[in-house]
Amino acid sequence: MSSTTSKPVHRISYRAVEIIQRNLLLAPGVLLYATFNFIPLLALFQLSLVNWPGIGPKVYVGFDNFTKVLTHPYYRDQMLNALIQNLVFFVVIIVCFLLIGTLLAMLLSVKTWGRKTYQVIFFLPYPMAGAAVAYLLDLFVHPRGPLNAALVQSGLLDSPFPFLGSEDTALITMSMFYTWHRMGFAIMLILSGILAVRSDLLEASMLDGASRWQSIRHVVFPVLGPAFILITVIVMVDVFNNADYVLLIMGPEAGPLRSTDIMGTFLFRTAFGGSADTTDTNFGMAAAIGLLTAIMILPAALFLALRNLRQQ
Amino acid sequence: MDKIFKLNKREQLLVQFIMLAWVAVVLIPFAAAVFNSLKPNVGQVLRDPFGLPDPWSWGNFAHAWVNANFAQYFMNSAIIAVSCVVIVVFCASTTAFVLARMPFRGSTFIFICFLIGVAIPIRLALAPLFDTVRNLGLLDSLLGVILVQSAAMMPVSVFILVSFMRNISKELEEAARMDGALPFTIYWRIIFPLMKPAIATIALLTFVQAWNEYFLPLIFLQSEELYPLTLGLQRFNQQFSIQWHMMFAGILIMMAPTLIAFMLASRQFIAGLTQGGVKE
Amino acid sequence: MKRLQKTLALATAVATLAASQFALADTTVQLYTWREQDKALFDYINERHLIPGVKVNLNVYTEDIEAKLRIDMQTNRPDLYHAKAGSAWLQPWINAGVAAPVTDLGIDLSAFGEAALAGARGLDGEIYGVPFVMEMEAILYNKAVLDHEPATLEELEATFADLKAQGIIPLHVDGRDGWYLNQVLHETILAGMTSDEWAIGVVEGTTCFTDDIYVEAMERFVSWRDNGWLNPNPLADDYGAMRTGVALGTSAMMIDGIWSATPASPMYQIDPTLELGFMPIPGNAGKVYGFTDAHLAYNPNSDKMDAVQKVLEFYTTPQFTQLFADLVEAVPASNHPVDVSNERVQRAAEMISNNSLAAQPFFEDSLISVDPGYRPLVSEGMQQMLAGRISPRELAEKIQSGLNQAGYVGASNCAL
Incomplete structure (x- = not known):
């Protein structure tokens, strides 16, 4: 369709084909997402208005599930507790990621001996299945496990330290598990940001007589923004929604004394019941909790995401 | 540096x-x-x-190997993870390409729908999702699990790819368009190669997520022949939880394939990632 | 007894013969359970075709059984399932139309006593399953470490002190698992150290958790912790760690169910020569906690109703009772006479029928159907008490006030 067609006709047909192709390109992803994700998500609103134990008839209760979660002391206290602990969990992880991750990524970006090997080793835990990591680390920090044995035998401690057995340390230990598992990913994202720094800018800054630290601060850090934001968003969404570690290690009761309870475990317990009581389950209330969680993190996630986009 | x-x-x-x-x-x-x-x-x-x-x-x-039927679990996990990677890479890259480069009325709306999916996890909508899967006759099949897990990875992948794509220059593409190239060609010849680092990132994310997923297969699979490793390990734990040496052996068996695959591919993996998942 | 064994052998032979002809026509039914220990039994039944024309496929989910059952019911896959005792557990299934009275299928329940049937009874008084196993909770001890059974609390405590001096943990408890804290630990303490009258009263709403008898029982238990007779950091140990300790002999006793002493118990993987004894906590009541653990319920929408009926009928036969005692080595729920050569099973059966607490708060509707009910209140409270965060008196008040607020029958008698 070149020489014989006149220019305007050619343009229209190009445009038409373009639109068809565009729609064809868009279709698979949109269809997949809509069918298996977005449309079920919309049905969540409906579900949050019923009382339903997961089987049998659904009983319409209006906004009862929301009022119960927000005002009934038994549920409200659990919700607040889970929310605060979830925030702590998130902050500990993100601080570790950004501090240790940036430090290690920096060191990997300069000429150090064996840095290729270090890269591989640092990344090693990340591809491991969460279930395997959870079981492994649970055994590792057990009072009779390797870590405590080493601490006691070397004389650092008199008696085993109850990492997961005390309500003061269990949540922190859980966030350390998460950090141990995912640090490699944070390092790589930050490293990729650092490697993208244009060396001519750095050279110029060094020639201007800036110290190393000043060059890093003024030339490298600003470039790392998108990486930091990406890590923050991914981690935020993950820790507020998924609670696989706690579920696998502590079960839905999120012990000791609910000290590892986060939104994911609270929601799971509401939908499927805890190990202490399997009779009291309500998918409707779980949907309400999910919606409330989403309302809380959605603005933060969207803000960060859009900022990330707009910056570029 | x-x-x-x-x-x-x-x-x-x-x-x-x-x-x-x-x-x-x-x-x-x-x-x-x-x-x-x-x-x-x-x-x-x-x-x-x-x-x-x-x-x-x-x-x-x-x-441990004999008792736990790990060979079967491993096959299932591999099928699920690899299929998810292929589907997500294809669907997310095409969608992201259109959303980032060929905006039309409604494209922002679609993008916002994807962003909502980033923030609300699909497991919340388990009950409605379950109905969908059942009505399509996909319960208790690997295909059902693959589609559900792929769809679950779409939002984050689209988000990463779109934000990455906003950074790559439009010059090549516009030149191609001037020459009359159509979207298929632009996508395949120009955009896809340019997106490789970001695609490596989402491929890895998807693989790891699919390989790790415990909850969705638990819900959508019923026959033990279809179980992936995560469910298998939990089975194993039921049997051997108080035999620590066996637990360690089971955990290592479960980790080994990932470990080996990663060692073999580590260069490309890391190269792909550090080529700038988030270039300026 | 001899005659029974002969009949059994004969029946097996006939069944095998019959099966060889009709093996192809077997209907497979899906049975959902959390009871890993019944696997060997069903392998045996299937191999020998003891239920003519029916093969039972066991789906075992030890942790997520309810969730899995709920989900799979949506596709009508389960034909039969092991149900937990108590009407509170049954009610949602009845409401959903996936549980129905076994009498609808004409199952003959004459072989079962009232105590066994109680666990399978719904709120409407109908029987929704065939009870098949009684369980018992008590002190389980490693015979290699402890060679005598203390007969009083004072003797028990002297033994504790003695064991501690030898560097052995006297009593190991699991402080991590909610189900253990409320269903096992708390209830076994009740059975040993309160009284029948008190337990019946609590169910009816005439006695209270704040009564001295309950508070003193809990104070006694807490004093064991304060004397260092429990494992250090109980909250760090889960169920597996507790059983490992006793199996290895680094701990002498634990409070647990006799299921841990059946051949399928992983404790014997650690030490195949392990011998476990069991005894009540020798306190005021000195009883064990016996209960119907499970009954076989069915899905009335199953499209294999003939096969379902056959399996239910099989569960009521003397043959099943005998097989269950022999292969699972647990206490059957029916009154069929069984030839129990196994001394442990025999003793447990005697203890359950003669020496168990007269009421089981854990299964009582008056306590658990309120929201939040007895179960979460007890498991939270026990964990707090083990961690030293609340005193026994505060535990009692916490449970009582929680129940009162939720509309417990004894709220007016037990106002705080």
């Missing part, structure tokens, strides 16, 4: 010290798992977790 920052001896030592410290953090749990998985009984594990096995009991691995 390395050209600019030359380290002197003392700095090099300090750097090595920090690096080795983190190496220790990463490797010691693995080492503990290896040694303890070779001990003949749980008594030895508990008496001296860091002691050497006596005698070295390689049979634990054979015992």
